[in-house]
Amino acid sequence: MPTDPMHTIEIPPGEPGANRSWRKLLTALDDTERGGFAVQGPWLDGGAQYKLPVGALIVAVDHTSETEHRIRLLRVNARGRLTTERDSTFKRDRSSFGTGMRHTLARALAAHPPAAPDREPHLVQSPEPTNHYDGRCAACGHPVPANTGRLDGAPGDRHHVxxxxxxxxxxxxxxxxxxxxAQTCADCGGLIEAGAGILTSPYEGVWEVRHDGPCPPPEKKTAPPPPPRRANMLPDQCVRxxxxxxxxxxxxxxxxxxGALYTVEHNGPCPPSPAxxxxxxxxxxxxxxxxNPRPGRYWQNGDIDRFTVHPRTDEGPVPRRAPGRRPGRHRSGISLIGVIVAEDPPYYNRDADGEDPSEELIGEDGWVFTGRIRAATAEEAALLLAEEAEAEIDATLSARVxxxxxxxxxxxxxxxxxxxxxxxxRELEDLHLVGLRTRPAPGSNFGYDGHPDLAWIADDWPWVMTTTYNGRDGDxxxxxxxxDDVALLHPMTDELRQLVTDLTARYGPGRPA
Structure with a gap:
C-alpha cells in the first residue's frame, strides 16, 4: 500500500483579540480528562510550518472571552491543504468539549487514524513572535497595538517591540x-543667552554652543560676564x-x-590690622x-607667648624696653613677649634628603608657618613674665640642690x-623632709615611677640625709x-643650712619620716 505523502502545512495563528489560543495534533482522545485536556497529541505553534501527513487532524482553540470558546477541527487533505471538519463557538466553558464535540473528535479519529511514529510532525519554520500587548516601537518610538508588531531579542533576553x-x-x-x-559661542566668543543658541557635538562626549545662524559682527557682539566668584566655606587667612x-x-x-590649594582674600578692602x-x-x-591639604593655623590672632625674632632691615630693631627682651637661645636672635597679629598661608617643605632645608625643618618634610607679632604691652605680658619668674626661682633652687x-x-x-x-x-623618728620638691631639676628622679630623690633633717642634727631609690633594674x-634607698649624710654647713631654709620657705615644711 503506498504511503501518503508529507505536506508542509502552516498552522493557523491565533484569532485577533483572543485572550488565549492553542493548537494540537489530535492523536488520541482521553475521556477521563476534563475539557481540552481530553485532546491528546503534540502541541503545535500557531503561525509555524510543519511537515504533516495526509489525514492529520488539528484541533485549534481560541478563547475569545472568559467563557466564549471557538473550536475548530482541521484535516490535511490529499492536496496538502487544510479542510475544516467542524467550526463551533461555545458560549459556556463547560459545553466547549462536551459530549457532542467529543463524538465528533472520536469519529474523525476512527476515519483518519494517526500516522505511524516515523511520520510524526516536525517543525519546518518557526512563527515570527508577535506582541500580545500594546507597546512602543524600539526603532521609531511610536505606539504598536497588540498583535500588530513583532518581538526582537535573543532567547532568555528581554524582548523589544x-x-x-x-x-x-x-x-x-x-x-x-x-x-x-547662557554660554559663549565656540566660534566668535560672544555671549549667547539661554535658549538662543544651538548645541553641536564636534566629537562624542563634547558639546559646544554656537549662534543660530551667522555670528554677529564684533561691534554688536555681547561680551560674556566674568564668572561669579565663590565664597570661602571654611575660615582661612587673607593673602593680602x-x-x-x-x-x-x-x-x-x-x-x-x-592640584594647588585655593586661597582666600577679603571681599572688598581688608579691615584694619591689629598691628x-x-x-x-x-x-x-x-x-x-x-x-595635609588643610593644615589649618598654627597660631590664633591674640596669642601671647615668648618668641624669638631675627629682625630684618624692613622690620626695624626690637625696642630695648620690650617686655621680656633678652638674647635668644644660643645668642641667636632676640627673645621677647609678643602678640600674634596675623599669619600668612603656610607652605609645605619637602626636605627628606636635607637638600632643601627651611628655617625650621632640616632633613624633614613638613609644614612651615609664618606669623607676624608685635611687642606685648606691660599688662599683656604680666602673667607670662610672672610665670617665668616663678620658674626661674625653681631653677635656681634646683641648681643649688x-x-x-x-x-x-x-x-x-x-x-x-x-x-x-x-x-x-638609732631612732630616726624625728626626721622630716626638707620641703615637698627637694630635687625638681630636669633629668632628676623626682617623681620618676613614684620614687623621688629626697632630703631629710632632724632638730639639732648636724647632718642632712639624702635618699635615692635603689631598687630599679641596673642599680x-x-x-x-x-x-629601699641609698642614704648619704652631708655635714650641715652654713651654705647647706641656708639651702634648707630657702627650700622650706619656698615649698613649705615636709612630712615626717
Whole structure:
C-alpha cells in the first residue's frame, strides 16, 4: 500500500483579540480528562510550518472571552491543504468539549487514524513572535497595538517591540538642541543667552554652543560676564593682609595650577590690622609630618607667648624696653613677649634628603608657618613674665640642690658618707623632709615611677640625709642601706643650712619620716 505523502502545512495563528489560543495534533482522545485536556497529541505553534501527513487532524482553540470558546477541527487533505471538519463557538466553558464535540473528535479519529511514529510532525519554520500587548516601537518610538508588531531579542533576553518592516511612520524633522544656560559661542566668543543658541557635538562626549545662524559682527557682539566668584566655606587667612577671614565672608582665588590649594582674600578692602601703629616682626614655626591639604593655623590672632625674632632691615630693631627682651637661645636672635597679629598661608617643605632645608625643618618634610607679632604691652605680658619668674626661682633652687647635695656616690673629700649601721639603729623618728620638691631639676628622679630623690633633717642634727631609690633594674643593690634607698649624710654647713631654709620657705615644711 503506498504511503501518503508529507505536506508542509502552516498552522493557523491565533484569532485577533483572543485572550488565549492553542493548537494540537489530535492523536488520541482521553475521556477521563476534563475539557481540552481530553485532546491528546503534540502541541503545535500557531503561525509555524510543519511537515504533516495526509489525514492529520488539528484541533485549534481560541478563547475569545472568559467563557466564549471557538473550536475548530482541521484535516490535511490529499492536496496538502487544510479542510475544516467542524467550526463551533461555545458560549459556556463547560459545553466547549462536551459530549457532542467529543463524538465528533472520536469519529474523525476512527476515519483518519494517526500516522505511524516515523511520520510524526516536525517543525519546518518557526512563527515570527508577535506582541500580545500594546507597546512602543524600539526603532521609531511610536505606539504598536497588540498583535500588530513583532518581538526582537535573543532567547532568555528581554524582548523589544518593533513595527513590522515598512510599518514605522516617517520620523519628523529633528529639532536642534538649545542651550539651557547662557554660554559663549565656540566660534566668535560672544555671549549667547539661554535658549538662543544651538548645541553641536564636534566629537562624542563634547558639546559646544554656537549662534543660530551667522555670528554677529564684533561691534554688536555681547561680551560674556566674568564668572561669579565663590565664597570661602571654611575660615582661612587673607593673602593680602594675613588676617583670618570668617566662613562665607571672603572670596576664593583660583589656584595657579592643577592640584594647588585655593586661597582666600577679603571681599572688598581688608579691615584694619591689629598691628596698625605697631612695629611687627616675622616668626616662623615648622611642624614635621605628611602632607595635609588643610593644615589649618598654627597660631590664633591674640596669642601671647615668648618668641624669638631675627629682625630684618624692613622690620626695624626690637625696642630695648620690650617686655621680656633678652638674647635668644644660643645668642641667636632676640627673645621677647609678643602678640600674634596675623599669619600668612603656610607652605609645605619637602626636605627628606636635607637638600632643601627651611628655617625650621632640616632633613624633614613638613609644614612651615609664618606669623607676624608685635611687642606685648606691660599688662599683656604680666602673667607670662610672672610665670617665668616663678620658674626661674625653681631653677635656681634646683641648681643649688644639685650643686650642694650628693645622691648616690659621695665625694670622699667632701665629708659626705653613707649612713652607718650604728646610725641606722638609732631612732630616726624625728626626721622630716626638707620641703615637698627637694630635687625638681630636669633629668632628676623626682617623681620618676613614684620614687623621688629626697632630703631629710632632724632638730639639732648636724647632718642632712639624702635618699635615692635603689631598687630599679641596673642599680647596685648592695648600696641600699635605708629602706629601699641609698642614704648619704652631708655635714650641715652654713651654705647647706641656708639651702634648707630657702627650700622650706619656698615649698613649705615636709612630712615626717
Amino acid at each position: 518593533r513595527h513590522k518592516p515598512g510599518d514605522c511612520p516617517p520620523a519628523p524633522p529633528a529639532e536642534p538642541r538649545r542651550n539651557l544656560h 593682609c594675613g588676617q583670618e577671614v570668617p566662613e562665607g565672608e571672603g572670596l576664593l582665588i583660583d589656584p595657579a595650577y592643577r 596698625d601703629g605697631h612695629r611687627t616682626w616675622r616668626v616662623i614655626a615648622g611642624v614635621p609630618g605628611p602632607f 644639685n650643686r650642694l647635695l650628693a645622691w648616690r656616690y659621695p665625694d670622699p673629700d667632701s665629708g659626705v658618707r653613707y649612713l652607718s649601721e650604728e646610725e641606722l639603729a 647596685n643593690w648592695s648600696l641600699t642601706n635605708w629602706r
